[in-house]
Amino acid sequence: MxxxxxxxxxxxxxxxxxxxxxxxxxxxxxxxxxxxxxxxxxxxxxxxxxxxxxxxxxxxxxxxxxxxxxxxxxxxxxxxxxxxxxxxxxxxxxxxxxxxxxxxxxxxxPQSFVEALRLAADLEEEKLFLEQKVAEYEPKITYLDSILSSTDSVTTSQIAADYGMSARQLNKLLHGLAVQRKVGDQWLLYKKHMNQGYTKSHTTEIYKADGTPKIVMNTKWTQKGRLFIYELMKSEGYLPEIDLLEEA
Structure with a gap:
């Protein structure tokens, strides 16, 4: 400079x-x-x-x-x-x-050739420094950026993978954090979290081994729900793997 x-x-x-x-x-x-x-x-x-x-x-x-x-x-x-x-x-x-x-x-x-060379070297060093800073900060915003920029709903398995967990582990954790409870084979949100736009459900018809049809309900998390999980997990000390890489 x-x-x-x-x-x-x-x-x-x-x-x-x-x-x-x-x-x-x-x-x-x-x-x-x-x-x-x-x-x-x-x-x-x-x-x-x-x-x-x-x-x-x-x-x-x-x-x-x-x-x-x-x-x-x-x-x-x-x-x-x-x-x-x-x-x-x-x-x-x-x-x-x-x-x-x-x-x-x-x-x-610059007032001389030497000063011009010195200025060029300084500018190049500063450029490399700034590029390094951008590279360091980029992963930090990637996870939240992917949540905020997406409109697609995601499965519990997809969110669990962000934290290096299985869907079963994440479901149990969310149950322990009073987010959801299991009714039969289905995880349902507790009343205080219902009607918040966190999940989206739809029914699907499948066929049993004997050929008879069965109606099942599939529930996915919206991006609003995914962000809710992120903030809740963060407050409990759980970070997605990409954030853990940033801290390493």
Whole structure:
């Protein structure tokens, strides 16, 4: 990444970066200037869009920075107990941001072939870092995504397979969690869970060995029911296998 530009607020230095034409400020600099005793803790608590990136300090040394956009600066201002926090906000709005937007894109250009090579290497490293993060987070959303994006009903066996269980094991577990009870050969929801749209049933005609017909009822879980099971199982410490792989 590029070398941060430094702005001075009274006796404090605040480093800034321009990322994809968006002004960012170094989080710790902002928090320190606003009087937070633990800048790192303050940014973790109050900043919603902080990101980590690589840059170079005024001596050319490569460093990792946590940077925040304009919206997070205002969040830190609001939570600050510093008497001149409002003055700092005005300084950011009226001096810093306009200056970054006006000159940042030019001052970030490499001034030599060596700097250009260094910038290219930094950008490639950042790209690989971001691709890795995407790959790490992708499995985490896959299971819920499949529930929310599907409209098809599923069998108990299909849901059980998500947890590495058999249908019999899942049925017994749901019975223990007061979700359903067995009446004859059929699992039925307890009254408090009926009429919630969790299941969908239909009858099928089959033939016995002697050729006589028999009517059986097949019950499947809707995606709403599948989501209900997921939330219930999660609260009891049971996670689908794909989530367990994410935690490993």
């Amino acid at each position: 590029n070398t941060p530009q430094i702005f001075n607020f009274e006796k404090s230095e605040v480093r800034t970066l321009l990322v994809n034409d968006t002004p960012y400020l170094v989080a710790n600099d902002v928090a320190k200037t606003l009087g937070y005793k633990n800048p790192s803790d303050a940014t973790n608590k109050h900043c919603k869009k902080a990101i980590k990136t690589w840059g170079r300090d005024s001596l050319g040394r490569r460093q990792e920075f946590k940077i925040i956009p304009e919206s997070d600066v205002y969040r830190l201002v609001i939570k600050s107990k510093l008497p001149n926090a409002e003055k700092f906000e005005e300084w950011v709005m009226e001096d810093v941001l306009p200056a970054i937007r006006k000159t940042g894109s030019y001052s970030n250009m």
